[in-house]
Amino acid sequence: MEQQPGGPEGKPEGGGPGWINPTIQTHIVWRDDDVVVSVPMKSGTTWTMSIVHQLREKGDRGFEEIYDEVKWIETMRTPESTVEEMVKLIDDMPENRPRAFKTHTSPPMLPFKEEVKYLVVYRNPEEAVASMKSFTQKHSPEFLKLWGMPPEAFQWPDFETYYNTFVGGVGVDKMVFGFAAEWWKLRHKPNVLMLHYKEMVSDHEGSIKKISDFLGYGPYTEEEWATILEVTSFQWMKKHETRFEANNVWSVPVLQKGAMIRQGSFGLARQDGMSEELAKDLAERGRKICTDEKAFDWLYNGGELPPVDE
Numbered sequence: 001m002e003q004q005p006g007g008p009e010g011k012p013e014g015g016g017p018g019w020i021n022p023t024i025q026t027h028i029v030w031r032d033d034d035v036v037v038s039v040p041m042k043s044g045t046t047w048t049m050s051i052v053h054q055l056r057e058k059g060d061r062g063f064e065e066i067y068d069e070v071k072w073i074e075t076m077r078t079p080e081s082t083v084e085e086m087v088k089l090i091d092d093m094p095e096n097r098p099r100a101f102k103t104h105t106s107p108p109m110l111p112f113k114e115e116v117k118y119l120v121v122y123r124n125p126e127e128a129v130a131s132m133k134s135f136t137q138k139h140s141p142e143f144l145k146l147w148g149m150p151p152e153a154f155q156w157p158d159f160e161t162y163y164n165t166f167v168g169g170v171g172v173d174k175m176v177f178g179f180a181a182e183w184w185k186l187r188h189k190p191n192v193l194m195l196h197y198k199e200m201v202s203d204h205e206g207s208i209k210k211i212s213d214f215l216g217y218g219p220y221t222e223e224e225w226a227t228i229l230e231v232t233s234f235q236w237m238k239k240h241e242t243r244f245e246a247n248n249v250w251s252v253p254v255l256q257k258g259a260m261i262r263q264g265s266f267g268l269a270r271q272d273g274m275s276e277e278l279a280k281d282l283a284e285r286g287r288k289i290c291t292d293e294k295a296f297d298w299l300y301n302g303g304e305l306p307p308v309d310e
Helices: 022-027 045-057 083-091 125-137 141-146 159-170 172-184 197-202 204-215 222-231 234-239 276-289 293-301
Strands: 035-038 100-103 117-122 192-196
Touching: 022 083, 035 045, 045 100, 045 117, 045 204, 045 222, 045 234, 117 172, 117 197, 117 204, 125 159, 125 172, 125 276, 125 293, 159 172, 159 276, 172 276, 172 293, 192 197, 192 204, 197 204, 204 222, 222 234, 276 293
Parallel strands: 035 100, 035 117, 117 192
Antiparallel strands: none
16 A cells, blocks of 8 residues: 555545545455444534444443544544554454444545444534534644644634635535435445434434444343443533543644533534524535435434435
8 A cells, every 4th residue: 555644745635634534444454343433523423432332342431532442544643644554553453342433424435345334423514513613613722733733723703704714615514415415325224324413312212222223232231221321421421521532542632621522412503603694505505415305304304214215
């Protein structure tokens, strides 16, 4: 495999921050029992990672950092890291338990393998884009310095400026709606479970039961199941939020405290700054990318997945 550096030279076409390189995923040697948590930014990724880990371990209160347990397979360790080095770290993982991974990308950049299970979670696009502002602004100065970015790189005077920068400039709309359009075509594959964030919040135990049935890590004793429910609750995760902030991924903290576990709820896009005008613009952009009207409606509202058209 040809070595690809991190930083600007090693980024895939389309740009993005230097610490993210989705091309890593295309070189992984996949295993039959791998599980991939594929979720757009700010759509329940960390929560879903925790659920997968707890189901796999049958309840684990003692883990140090979720990113040690569920590896993020798009990240470069340093600006000098190469894709080859990152792939080797993944391929050399022990075989004594199933691997679980996190990614913010979808096929085709994320390879789709029939033997791998994909847990896909989607959130109302307005909520995801709105939540992204608060999260992005809390990247630590040390982390931005590591990657050669000024401290003010992710600071905006108001929500509209942020929206125009990230949606109008960076193209977050393409990431959010394009992600959904690709997974929508695969939603009824037996190795894909597609859930809506709203459903997961509304029915915590029922959603974990669905994920448990899909992954097949059980059975569980009553005590194990009670532990799983407790440690995947918003209250427990918020109380232990330092375990979910990716502090072991890089040599410096990536986030200020409290950036990862925020509200654990839905329906707060307006409160987070998304105006009616910007929401209308986002929907118009989204419809050009995710052209299936049933898919578009599900992305915003959740509910039962519609059957595949004949």
